[in-house]
Amino acid sequence: MTIDPGVAQGSTSEGSRDREAATADGVPPPAPAPDAGGPEQPAGPSATLGGERRGSPEQVALFLFITLPFVALIAAVPFAWGRGVSWLDLLLLAVFYFIGCHGITVGYHRHFTHGAFKAKRPLRIALAVAGSMAVEGPVVRWVADHRRHHKHSDAEGDPHSPWRYGETVPALAKGLWWAHVGWMFDREQTPQHKYAPDLIRDEAVRRVSRQFPLWTAVSLLLPPLIGGLATWSWQGALTAFFWGSLVRVALLHHVTWSINSICHAVGKRPFASRDRSGNVWWLAVLSCGESWHNLHHADPTCARHGVDRGQVDSSARLIRWFERAGWAYDVRWPKSSRIEARRVRPDRDSEEREGASVVSAG
Ligand SMILES: [Zn+2]
């Protein structure tokens, strides 16, 4: 994908951004880049079905997987109004929502993309599977896109910046749509061998990544199976599919995508970052703590994003439990000195009067 030079924000040169990203984001340094202008040659096994460019059948499948749940989400309100919704269906929705959401936030994002903690083998694989069940793409592709986002955040090369088209209101409206969902239809894919060589080398992760269609099927079929068996009726299976599969996937999709769109357009920016990421409090519960996005861009390898008092971050809580169980280790919990060094201080004296209030962990 290319962004027209000049329309994207930021003035740092590509070369210095590369060096900065490799050290600041905790992302493994990218593989040596091929000569400018030459195609990037993937070496070794592929971690996703399909190549670096998406073909038409894949585009159609993507379109259906995005629109069908969304239609269900829109239909959910009149549907619930007329017929009501059972406690079982609501429970299925909530349970599968938070499994997929934490699979993305704890697994795909904090563990696989940023290495905020190390995970023992069974947990690592379970996180890759749980993340796949969010139906947001195979783990290796997701990680490659997200590392590219951090490397170029809100500048040329960012796969999903809402500032892509400029800063006027119509340009931002168009950019928000692009950052929310439009970017996924870009046929050109982030080169996975360049951005996620560490994951491709891991055979188990590579396998889960290639099994993405299987985990999508499991994610969509488990709720109706449970609903059907629990009520012993086809009707129960159907409503469980509607609420537990379609509505749940649509809700999770739009909350995740809001981190790319809303959290790069609005929100408070208490920390210094070289992009426009903001902390958006009203998305904190549904996004499992990911909407403290300004802190995340200021300190990408930190295992906790909601570092200030009262900032809900269920993903950090879960990582704490994994650590206590001995499944997660080398967790990069926020250090007070590191966090305070990143805090924007227009008036240092008044800040000091209020006192620092960093939550250290769990
Ligand atoms: Zn971001």
Ligand SMILES: [Zn+2]
């Ligand atoms: Zn990130």
